[in-house]
Amino acid sequence: MSDDTPDEGLIKGEDGITRCWWPSDLPDYIEYHDNEWGVPVDDDERLFEKLCLEGFQSGLSWLTILRKRENFRKAFCNFEIEKVAAFTQDDIERLVLDAGIIRHRGKIKSAVNNANRALEMQKEFGSLGHYFWAQEPDESERPDKCDYATLRTLGKTERSTTISKDLKKRGWSFVGPTTVYAFMQAMGIVNDHVEGCHHRAIIEEARRNFKRPTG
Incomplete structure (x- = not known):
């Protein structure tokens, strides 16, 4: 990784591409940053997966979960x-012993609980995609750009706090405002690639062309 950092919050890789600072020079993190983070998603299973994994991340780094x-x-x-x-208590006990994942009983039970809540949401809204994309911040809520200082200090927003409260009322767990905001960033509901990152414009174009789910 080059030491050439053109602006705060940005880093230029050996491939000459300027990116957000957080992938550093880690190949798997760069791959995630370049090809997944911020790309709009409407597939219910991918949305559910990300919410679950964000819950498992609580107290850990995303890189740990990604790997x-x-x-x-x-x-x-x-x-x-x-x-x-449909997971049973036997499934939960099996997963608690699975060294390949995070063996946190509360988080495992939360994933099963949230799957049942997701089924309820699909019945009510037609899809998870419809529910979550209906929460997309409008233009007045979004900054003109996402700079390094803003992204480092956001963590959560008024909108992610509102979504978190609604999810909790619906019985979801491990869906705090910070977890919800990380989910929104990753699934493209907001574009938080730092201003100056090569991929910010790519994601913005993808968001412009993305057909928001309606059911």
Whole structure:
């Protein structure tokens, strides 16, 4: 990784591409930053997966979860909502012993609980995508750009706090405002690539072309 950092919050890689600072020079993190983070998603299983994994991340780094993601997918049936919702106590005990994932009983039980809440949400709204994209901040709530200082200090927003409260009322767990905001960033509901990052414009174009789900 080059020492050339053109602006605060940005870093230029050996490939000459300027990115947000957080992937550093880690190949798997760079791959995630370049090809996933911020790309708009409407697929319910991917949305459910991300919410679950953000819950497992609580108190840990996303890189830790990212490097175990394939293990999580295997353990949780690729996050097929109906299958996870049907997990029994025996399944929970099995997962508590699975060294490939985060063996936190509360978080494992939360994933099963949230799968059942997701089924309820699908019945009410037609899809998780419809529910979450209906929460997309409007132009007045979004800054003209996302700079380093803003991104480092945000953590949560008024909108993510509102969503978190609503999810908790619906019985979801491990969905605090910071977790919800990280989910919104990753799923493209907001574009928080730092101003000057090569991928900010790519994500903004993807968001412009993205058809918001309506049911």
